[in-house]
Amino acid sequence: MIVALIILAVVVLVGAAVVVRRRRRRRSPAMLAPVVREAMPDVLVSEVAERPVLANETLFLEERLGASRSIFDRVRAISSVGSLSQDQLDTVEEVLLRSDVGATTTTAILDELRENGAPDGVAAAVREALLASLTADRSVVTTAAPGRVPVWLFVGVNGVGKTTTIGKLAQRHVDEGRSVVLAAGDTFRAAASEQLQEWAQRTGADVVRAAEGADPGSVVHDALGRAAARGADIVLADTAGRRANSTNLLDELSKIRRVADRDPGQVVETFMVLDATTGQNALSQAREFLAAASVTGIVLTKLDGTARGGIVVAIERELAIPVKFVGVGEGVADLIVFEPKAFVDSLLDA
Numbered sequence: 001m002i003v004a005l006i007i008l009a010v011v012v013l014v015g016a017a018v019v020v021r022r023r024r025r026r027r028s029p030a031m032l033a034p035v036v037r038e039a040m041p042d043v044l045v046s047e048v049a050e051r052p053v054l055a056n057e058t059l060f061l062e063e064r065l066g067a068s069r070s071i072f073d074r075v076r077a078i079s080s081v082g083s084l085s086q087d088q089l090d091t092v093e094e095v096l097l098r099s100d101v102g103a104t105t106t107t108a109i110l111d112e113l114r115e116n117g118a119p120d121g122v123a124a125a126v127r128e129a130l131l132a133s134l135t136a137d138r139s140v141v142t143t144a145a146p147g148r149v150p151v152w153l154f155v156g157v158n159g160v161g162k163t164t165t166i167g168k169l170a171q172r173h174v175d176e177g178r179s180v181v182l183a184a185g186d187t188f189r190a191a192a193s194e195q196l197q198e199w200a201q202r203t204g205a206d207v208v209r210a211a212e213g214a215d216p217g218s219v220v221h222d223a224l225g226r227a228a229a230r231g232a233d234i235v236l237a238d239t240a241g242r243r244a245n246s247t248n249l250l251d252e253l254s255k256i257r258r259v260a261d262r263d264p265g266q267v268v269e270t271f272m273v274l275d276a277t278t279g280q281n282a283l284s285q286a287r288e289f290l291a292a293a294s295v296t297g298i299v300l301t302k303l304d305g306t307a308r309g310g311i312v313v314a315i316e317r318e319l320a321i322p323v324k325f326v327g328v329g330e331g332v333a334d335l336i337v338f339e340p341k342a343f344v345d346s347l348l349d350a
């Protein structure tokens with residue numbers, strides 16, 4: 001009888017654990033661990049290979065990128081294999097241009113299709129061609145030199161999603177066991193630091209803020225002091241997003257960067273945040289920032305709100321800067337590590 005009771009208790013506990021794990025996965029299906037420039041322990045490779053959660057991630061992306069995916073409906077509908085008719089080539093061209101992958105990539109893909117046809121079907125050929133153009137190194141750095149605090153700096157124009165991205169990333173770092181200090185370097189308006197304060201409360205991060213109009217450099221300096229004193233693992237620094245064509249803003253960014261990179265800080269990533277819904281405009285905005293801040297990665301936000309998801313390809317090609325994270329919603333879990341295969345699959349898988 002006792003043995004039977006023990007067996008029953010074990011079965012119930014194991015069942016409960018499985019349900020909890022499934023629920024957790026469902027809640028944040030796309031939270032892939034970011035790639036860090038450190039040797040990965042071998043054991044992770046086998047875990048990744050058998051991760052059952054992958055199917056969920058693809059579904060999550062397909063749902064969030066629904067509008068971009070529907071642009072590719074006409075490509076997925078071409079069932080022929082082998083060489084393509086002129087009509088089919090025209091369809092592929094139109095779809096690629098509408099999805100905003102840009103003229104250069106579209107021409108390259110069309111040339112390839114004309115020359116080699118599509119032995120495994122048109123969707124597969126387009127999928128391979130898009131993948132082949134997304135080969136940048138997307139690793140992110142989370143560590144600094146000994147004794148220094150790593151700083152991630154966020155730049156970009158008004159409303160692109162800098163502060164929201166910082167909040168989402170704070171949660172990710174906290175989930176991965178890091179202690180985080182947020183620096184409210186946007187002192188242009190009071191609401192900006194209040195918004196960051198809310199994210200700090202929500203995620204369990206620490207925040208350093210100052211009054212409206214204060215010098216953003218001092219805020220970052222104070223945040224570094226706090227992080228060093230408390231032995232924090234990383235500082236995420238917000239900046240104001242007034243118009244990129246104001247030289248003041250770009251000067252200010254350079255100054256913030258110098259402060260953030262001074263002992264005890266070390267800027268290990270500078271993310272330019274771009275709003276995918278602005279399409280090709282995002283590219284011209286980006287160029288203005290590139291000169292002022294040594295950008296190491298792009299966060300492309302609001303991919304859930306556009307049909308022109310192909311902009312990822314155009315951005316990487318035109319700017320030669322890797323897209324490292326993409327925003328696919330307003331919630332804290334709606335930021336994913338950009339992974340080309342999952343992205344391209346979500347657009348072109350049957």
Ligand SMILES: Nc1nc2c(ncn2[C@@H]2O[C@H](COP(=O)(O)OP(=O)(O)OP(=O)(O)O)[C@@H](O)[C@H]2O)c(=O)[nH]1
Pocket residue numbers: 156157158159160161162163164165186192240241242301302303304305326327328329330334
């Ligand atoms: N749908 C969607 N909305 C987003 C995403 N990222 C941010 N947003 C929304 O975009 C709006 C602007 O976001 P913020 O984070 O305040 O943008 P910001 O760049 O800090 O703006 P400023 O502080 O004015 O420079 C907010 O309503 C966010 O919820 C995303 O990935 N998807």
Ligand SMILES: [Mg+2]
Pocket residue numbers: 162163164186192238
């Ligand atoms: Mg902001």
